[in-house]
Amino acid sequence: QVQVVESGGGLGQPGGSLRLSCAVSGSIFRINAMGWYRQAPGKQRELVASIISGGRTNYADSVKGRFTISRDNANNTMLLQMNSLKPEDTAIYYCNVPVCADAGCYHIDDYWGQGTQVTVSS
Numbered sequence: 001q002v003q004v005v006e007s008g009g010g011l012g013q014p015g016g017s018l019r020l021s022c023a024v025s026g027s028i029f030r031i032n033a034m035g036w037y038r039q040a041p042g043k044q045r046e047l048v049a050s051i052i053s054g055g056r057t058n059y060a061d062s063v064k065g066r067f068t069i070s071r072d073n074a075n076n077t078m079l080l081q082m083n084s085l086k087p088e089d090t091a092i093y094y095c096n097v098p099v100c101a102d103a104g105c106y107h108i109d110d111y112w113g114q115g116t117q118v119t120v121s122s
Contacts, residue, residue: 002026002111006095009116012085016120022095022113024076030100034071034078038091038118045094049080062088085120092117 008020024031035050049069050058057069068081078095095113 002028002097002099002109004095004097004111004113006093006113006116009093009118012082012089012118012120014085014087014120014122016085018082018085018118020080020082020093020095020116020118022078022080022097024078024095024097024099024111028076028099029102030105031073031076031097032100032105033098035096036069036078036080037094037096038089039094039115040088040091043091048093051078082118087120089120090118 003025005023006020008018012018033050033052036048037045038048039045048060048063049067051069051071053073059067066084070079092115094115097111099109099111101107101109
């Protein structure tokens with residue numbers, strides 16, 4: 001069983017900062033990639049940022065230059081540093097963890113955290 005837990009959400013001010021954390025535990029052979037998604041009320045869930053073990057990152061255009069994703073492979077922890085916050089960043093943020101169940105990632109199980117609320121307002 002794999003557990004994915006997000007933390008660090010809360011209330012931020014426009015132009016301010018928040019840092020989200022994602023901790024992964026349980027029966028894991030290997031995690032190749034991890035990502036942050038968010039979902040605002042009435043909208044579809046969207047990819048915010050992703051990162052692989054080698055450090056390659058990908059960001060949504062809306063957060064590029066403001067958010068930074070990082071990863072601690074040894075501790076199976078992922079961070080999302082959110083700077084220059086905007087009201088449109090308000091959403092529930094989810095940690096997505098595709099877990100390799102075997103050495104060759106022939107079998108991948110997709111896990112999601114429960115989500116953490118981020119609200120940006122004056």
